[in-house]
Amino acid sequence: MLLSLGINHKSATLEVREQVAFSSSQMALALEDLTSLDEVEEAAILSTCNRTEIYCRLDGGGERLVLEWLGNFHRLPIDSLEHCARWHRDGEAVRHLMRVACGLDSMVLGEPQILGQIKGAYQLARTHHTLGSDLERLFQHTFAVAKQVRTETGIGENPVSVAYAAVNLAGRIFDDIRQSRALLIGAGETIELVARHLREAGIQGIIVANRTRERAQTLADEVGGVAIGLDELENALVCADIVISSTGSPTPLLGKGIVESALKTRKHRPIFMVDIAIPRDIEPQVGELDDIFLYSIDDLNDVISENRRSRQAAADQAEEMILANVSAWQHERRVRSAGDLIRRHRHQAERLRAEAEAEALAALSRGQDPERVIQKLTQQLTNRLLHGTTSRIRAASGAERVDLIQAAEELLIDDSALHQESP
The missing domain is CATH 3.40.50.720 (NAD(P)-binding Rossmann-like Domain)
Incomplete structure (x- = not known):
């Protein structure tokens, strides 16, 4: 699960924000400490004058785990942070990061400094090896979206910082x-x-x-x-x-x-x-x-509110672009996930093929009849490739898992191949 946990100018007072801020000297230790948790696979930390946000990929665990870590690191009671912490999961976490990078979540609507601060957080996480493939791709995608928004909308015109x-x-x-x-x-x-x-x-x-x-x-x-x-x-x-x-x-x-x-x-x-x-x-x-x-x-809100009114139309346009890019990111992630599954499946099939080949070559070296060796090879290979799948289909049928049976039929059975005439 992708997760963002944030405490910012919208949810917390200045007194709270300064208590949860990370100094530059703390950041390396914080990243190391956070990713030492078994459930945290990847992490990056953004800490600015208006926000402290943690972006991570979790294997199990949840929001409470990250919030507890934040409180423990700063020696603050968890109860004092719960009311002002904001969580976003998976697609909403992606959308939130993109909104922050485009300045849509800033006190000054559209301000450009936040993008540089996010790039700094990304580089620091890379330096300390706390990014994996998910967050690496997410940050790169986010930077591209921020550039697109700056180029194609008026969010950056007459900048007010x-x-x-x-x-x-x-x-x-x-x-x-x-x-x-x-x-x-x-x-x-x-x-x-x-x-x-x-x-x-x-x-x-x-x-x-x-x-x-x-x-x-x-x-x-x-x-x-x-x-x-x-x-x-x-x-x-x-x-x-x-x-x-x-x-x-x-x-x-x-x-x-x-x-x-x-x-x-x-x-x-x-x-x-x-x-x-x-x-x-x-x-x-x-x-x-x-x-x-x-x-x-x-x-500074009075000065800044004037800026927000003048940029609202551009902000609305940017929101639409971000939603489209969130959908594109989710699609890409699903494709990547399927790619990982395909690679694992191919690796398993290749291992079985190599084992069968080694046995066949050994039989040929002992002088066995080549035709019988080939017949045995194809039989063994077919049985080994299908054994795990057929066993799991039988188990699914016994458990009345109709959904798995239907998925197996859709994935495994090629009707066009069954109806081809033999030459």
Whole structure:
């Protein structure tokens, strides 16, 4: 059974989502631990600011097994996750992954970043050898569908991302964003988008802070900014009117104390903050301070809802394309399943043929009559090839399994061959 288990922005609060998120340093261990379960044949894990999702192929077991693993890995009680977990099985799991890849399940309808994040999850699972043929083909099929949707619908036109929404909200709060300075914490894809949007808005200055200063410098060079390390955050806060943060840090980078100190030095000039990270980079208590306007990723809904309305027609078209591709995937999977059965059947027949051939050759080497050897060979081969099938047909008949008897007749009996005249 194919299964997807997810906890996302639609089903869970920010507090829950950050508890079940996987950091990059945890992912290898998580994949190894998950696939060590006897029932889990293949697995991939997607963990972003808005969702944690597990895609796997199960041999037995069920949803509860995967949910228990998720809770145990993060040391969370299962009861606290049951109400916000969402399961999809087989065809619905395929449809769900395709919808996610196309941005149809995102907070920002049609946003393109999620496809790159899914590709990252796929590559990581490949690197750690937790993908088998089913998930490998599913991800490849999904990538093709996402490309088709981007090409043939307007879902990607006038893109609105979480990064854009954050900058748009800043523009609403400040009378003239061109007179402001921004501190960006992180140097990943989301912060890169934020930096570009801010530069296009004509912001006065940008400071990029990152754990790896070289990455911060690369981004700062692209947008005409300044790069610093995380150890310089306190000084940078003093001159920042806008703070937007999105890192993979497992613990907050900005606490109430450091922000309060910066406000005193700024003589209480307000700071607008958006924390896009999961887990959060900015302690929620920072929002209690006067002159701090702190927003989380869940607070961007007003900006994002405008995007959803404008893209709904393209989304409806994309949904139809996905349904067609789910059917194509299921058909392909059934064909592959039959192919595996055919290969096993041929392998069994080949083994019986080889055994009969070896016996016949041995008889010829002992000088036995070739005609009698051939007769015996054909008799033995026919008996051996039919023995298992006829035994199971008799057993099915005795058990009154009419369905199996009818299937056997359809699969085994070739009426056209029976009615051919002998030459």
